[in-house]
Amino acid sequence: MTFSKSILLLPFLLVACKTNTMQKEMAKPYEAEDKYLWLEEVESPKALQFAKDENKKTLEHFKKNPLFKSLEADIRKILLAKDRVPGVSLKNGDLYNFWQDEKHVRGLWRKTALESYKTAQPQWDVIIDVDALAKKDGENWVWKGASTLPPHHERALVYLSRGGKDAVVVREFDMKTKQFIKGGFELPEEKSNVSWKDENTVLVGTNFGPDSMTDSGYPRIVKEWKRGTPLSEAKTKIEGVKEDMSVYGYTQFTPEGTYTFFTKRVGFYEGVDWYELPDGSRVEIPMPHDAEFNGVFKNQFLYLLRSDLGGFKQGSLVALPVDKVSLGKNAHKFLQLIFAPTDTRFLQGVSSSKNYLFLYTIDNVLSKIVKASYEGEKWKLENVELGGNGMAYVTSTEDESDTYLAQYVDFLTPFSTFVGDAADPQNKLELIKKSPERFNPQGLKITRHLATSKDGTKIPYFMVAKENIKLDGKNPTLQYGYGGFEAAMQPSYLGSIGKVWLERGGVYVLTNLRGGGEFGPAWHKAVLKENRYKVYEDNIAISEDLIARGVTSPEHLGISGRSNGGLLTGATFTQRPDLYNAVIVGVPLLDMLRYHKLLAGASWMDEYGNPDDPKMREAILKYSPYQKVNAQTKYPEVFFMTSTKDDRVHPGHARKMVAKMREQGHPLFYYENMEGGHAGNANIEQSILWNTLEYTYLWEKLK
CATH class of the missing domain: 2.40.128 (Lipocalin)
Known part of the structure; x- marks a missing residue:
C-alpha cells in the first residue's frame, strides 16, 4: 500500500475560519462592485456563450499560424505513439494499466501477468472498456480509477466522472465476471469518499442531504453501509461540522490484520485520526494534529511530523506501536524514529x-x-x-x-x-x-542555478538548454513553476516539450520556489498566508537571474503554471509585466477575495488565509491578480486556459479576469475546454489541442 503526498491542488481540501456575520460584512461591498459575478454561473447560457466566443477567436488565431500544424503533428505522434510503455501497478501479482489511444480515446482498464509484461507484446486482459461503457450508458465518462478489495481483489468500487469533474459516480464491479453488480454498492455523482471495510461493508461519506457537506464541498458525515440495505439505513460512525474540510473513513488491510480509521480534517494540514477497536469503539491516536498519517506497518502507526515533537525534528518519520495508543500522550515515550531529515x-x-x-x-x-x-x-x-x-x-x-x-x-x-x-x-x-526517446537529447545539458530572492533566500532552479547556448539574451525561455501545497517540482522526462521546444532551440526552466516540498516543511511554511507574496518574489528573482546571466531577455521570456501555478503566473505578471512577453495562466485561482466561496476554495485557507479577516484581506490585496490588474499598465498578451468541468478551481476565476482585462483594453487569449475537470483535458485528443495551443503561443511570442 502506498501513502504519499499529493501534487497540484488536491481533491481533499480545507476550511472556512471566520463567522458568517464577518463574511457578510466583508463580502457585500466587494460583491456589489464586481460586475462579472455572472461569469461564476458555471453552465449558464450567457457564461457558456462568453467562453465559446473567446474560444472561437483563440482557435481561429492560432490555427492560422503555419507552426500550429507542425507542432500538432509532433505532439500527436508522441502522445499516441504505438511504442509507448504502459505504466503499471501491482495488484495480487498482476500488473494493472489504464490505456488510451486513437481507438480508445476514453481508455481501457486492463491487466497482464508480470512475465507477459516483460515481453515485446504483452497479452492484455481488458477489464473495462470506458469508450464502450460511455456509449452504452449515453454518458461522457472519464475514468477516475477503482478501489479493489484485498487480499483477493475480486470486487472493485469503480469511479466514473462526467466530463472529468472531481465529483464521481461510484459503481460496484465484479472482477471475475467483468460486470457491474446489480443491486451492489452504488452512489450518484458527488464528491464522495468510499472505502471497503469487508466484502459486505463499505464506509461512505457523501451527500446525505441538507447540511451533510462541509463548506468546502466535501462530506462531513461517514456512515457504515451494509450490503443489501438502503443507504438511508446506513449507520453513522462519525460527524464533523460544516467548517471542517472533510470527514472520511477507510480500512487498511495488512498481513498482520485489518485496521479501520476515521479522520476529521479540520484544515488542509491538520486532522484528527481515530482507530476503531475490535468492539467497534474508537480511540483517538495521540499524535499532533499537523502530523501526517502514513499507514500501518508491522502493527505500528507511521506518522510524518510537520512540527518538532519531543526529540524528533519536523520532517521525521516515526512509528507508534498500536498497543500503546490507549496511553494517550504517554504513548509518545514509545515512539521510534525511522527517518530523520x-x-x-x-x-x-x-x-x-x-x-x-x-x-x-x-x-x-x-x-x-x-x-x-x-x-x-x-x-x-x-x-x-x-x-x-x-x-x-x-x-x-x-x-x-x-x-x-x-x-x-x-x-x-x-x-x-x-x-x-x-x-x-x-x-x-x-x-x-x-x-523510447521522443526527442534528440544530443547537445542538451542540464544545469542547476541559484537566484537570490528579495529577502535574501537562495532559490534553486533547473535549466535545460543547448550546451553551447549563447548568452546573448535572445534565447526563447519557458519558466515553469508551482510554489505551494508542499508539492516539489522535480525532473521528469520532457517528452513533447523536448520535441517542440528544446529541439527547436528553446530553453526550459523548472523552478523550486518556496511553498513546495523540495526542502521539507519549513520551505513550505515560510510562505503561508500573510507571507504568500514571497513566492512571487521568488519567481521574479529567477526571471531576473535568467536575464542577468544573459540566458534571455523580457522579449524572449515566458512563464507558465497551472492551478496554484496559475495563481503564481497571474500574480507574477500583474506585479512585473515588464519581465515577460508570454504568460500562460492555466486552470488558475485569480480572484483571491472570493476564492474561499467558490467550489473547493474554502479548503485552501490554511495556504492562502481567510479573505474575510481584515488583516489577511490587506495581505491578499497586495498580490491578488483580479484586484491588481488595471487599465493604465501595459501587460504582455496573456493566455488564460481553464475547463468548464473544473469543479475544484472554479472557471469563474479565469473568465472574470479575461472579461475585466478585455474591458480595460488589454490584448489576450482565452481557451476554455468544455470538458476535462481540473486536469484541463478529459482525453488525449483534448491534450493534443491544449498543448499545441500552448506551444504555438509560446513560439509566436518568444522567438
Missing part, C-alpha cells in the same frame, strides 16, 4: 510491501529510494541504488508480497521500469521496460 534530505511519502517499507526521499530536490526493515525493536535503512543524477523512486508495492516496481527518469532520459524483490539483501533490480 537533514539540511537537504527529506521524506515525501511511504509505501509498504509485505515485510518492508520504501521511503520516497528527496535529496537536494532529486528522488532517491530508501528501504526500511523492522528488526525487533530497531529500524534498518538501506539505499537502493538506481540510475544517475535524476529521479529514482518506487512506483508500486503490494501488501501481499515483497515484489515491487521502481522507475528511473530525468529531463533527458525516458523512464525505465524495474522489478525487484524487497527481500533481496543485494537490492538488485531487473530492467523490464524502457521507454
